[in-house]
Amino acid sequence: MIKLGIIGTNWITEQFVNACDITKSFELTHVYSRTTQKAQQFIDDLKKTEIRVSTDLNEFFKSDDFDTVYIASPNGLHFGQAKLALENGKNVIVEKPSTSTVREFTILDDLAHENKLFLFEAARHIHEPIFKKIQEYVDDNRSELSGATISYMKYSSRYDAFKAGKLPNIFNPKFSGGALYDLGVYTIYDAVVLFGQPDKVGYTPEVLSSGIDGSGSLTLKYPDFDVNMLIGKTKNSYLQSEIYFNKKTLLMDSGGDITHIKLADENKNITTIPTQKSDNPMDSEASEFARIINENDQETYEKLLKYARIVNRILEQARTSAGLVFGADEEK
Template identity: 70%
Template sequence: MISLGIIGTSGITEQFIKAIDETETFSLTNVYSRTETKAQKFLDDINKSDIQIDTDMDKFFQRNFDTVYIASPNALHFPEAKKAIENNKNVIVEKPSTSTVREFSILDELAHSKGVYLFEAARHIHEPIFKKIQEVVSKHQKDITGATFSYMKYSSRYDAYLAGQNPNIFTTKFSGGALYDLGVYTVYDAVVLFGQPERVQYTPEIIESGIDGSGSLTLKYSDFDVNIIIGKTKNSYMSSEIYFGKDTLILDNGGDINHLDWADDNRNITDIPTVKSSNPMDAEAKVFAKIITENDKETYENLLKYARIVNKVLEQARTSAGLVFDADEEK
């Protein structure tokens, strides 16, 4: 198995560790945390022992592991991934991988020059259920007339924000907000299924901290539009849809997809059989490991192409809305 170091000890990291254990793709060997106590508690919680802990990032990257998984706050992805690549590590970085296109371009070029892999962990596009969506879209390509993707989920940190605290996900300092947290999933939906849009327009609801609590995004293609509704300050149970004239493919969610239906002009609803893993990160773990072990450059470059477009769309959306991150000021 591929040796793995991790940065970030949140719930999503725990889910990824479970995925690599289930798929036997990577083996956790190293952990970086600002405090040894926090790292040890994380390892105890996931029943891992004999794992090297570092509280100094330079020492961490000098350790003999192959790949690093980064799940720190958004604004830290770039400097941490850059340091990893400089130390010849493959990088799996949670989406969004960077705060700006400039940052992504630097990592992209550096990874190629060092001969290591840079993966943006957009887990859902690797799942079998998403592959089924791609099959349906490909089969009915000439009939596509648009799509609506919705992903709104009340953040567990929003109450803390309302109470006067300053959670990372609701600050410009850490490149937070609805677009860069949940919207990235729906932008991936559009980019993987339909390609790069011709124009991008984002209309956000800005909260007092200066980030978008929710918003609506329009991606304009030559023959149709994709409308995206996202939010971290409210819940929505609205389905997502892809339109084929009189017929519609219905997704139960734009980000965490669990069920598909086909609806015809007579409102006949047909269930589309799909496979869904209990851990949605299993599929991406397998894909990343396969690319590394088999040196599958074709699959890798295809994923990288998606990541480049997604990061460009996210920045275009922010620019259209006048949303500014602290990272925009760094040159």
């Protein structure tokens, strides 16, 4: 198995490590955290032993006990950590969004190619069998495709703290927070993978006192149809997401964590499309990234990179059109 280092000791990191164990794709060997105590607690919770711990990033990346790093730190830290990883010869799997700006993504993209390394943006849902089933249906019925409405809104566990006067990273422009750069990434990936690059992008956010978007409506305009998106971290939505094929409609229960899909015909008859869904939604992602590295599958890798480039461009276009400013915008 590929030796893995990780940055971040939160629930999503634990989920990724568990997915690696289940799929036998990566083997955890090294954990970086700001404190030894936090790293050791994370390791103990995973019931692992003989895992090295670092509290210094330079020491972490100069070690030779892993060759791929998984980065799950706050958004605003992704670029600096991924850049340091690539400069030290490590493949990078970085949680979405991989960067805060197109400039940052371009630097990482160029650096990965120069050093013949892999740079993966961890948009895990596009690798799941259930999403592949949606993609298959869209491809088979593309001549009838006439638009989509995609919704992904979940009340953040950090929003109560924000309302109480605190400033969690996810609501902080310094750390590239907000609905668009969190749940919005999923919906944009949906559109890019299924429909391609849009012609125009427009975003209307509800801006919080910290200067980031708590929720908003995003429109991607294509030559023959529009894709409308509702995203948010300050409220819950139970709307289905829909893809339109003239008289028929493909129904998804979510724009991000998709668990089932159905098809409605012109007579309102609804049938369930059989799909597979793993207990751990990161299984498919871990397996695919490991396969690409082991087989040096440059064709698939470049396809994923193309998606990531487009998604990061859309994110920046949407954000800047709405006047949302990140700390990373000032770092030239």
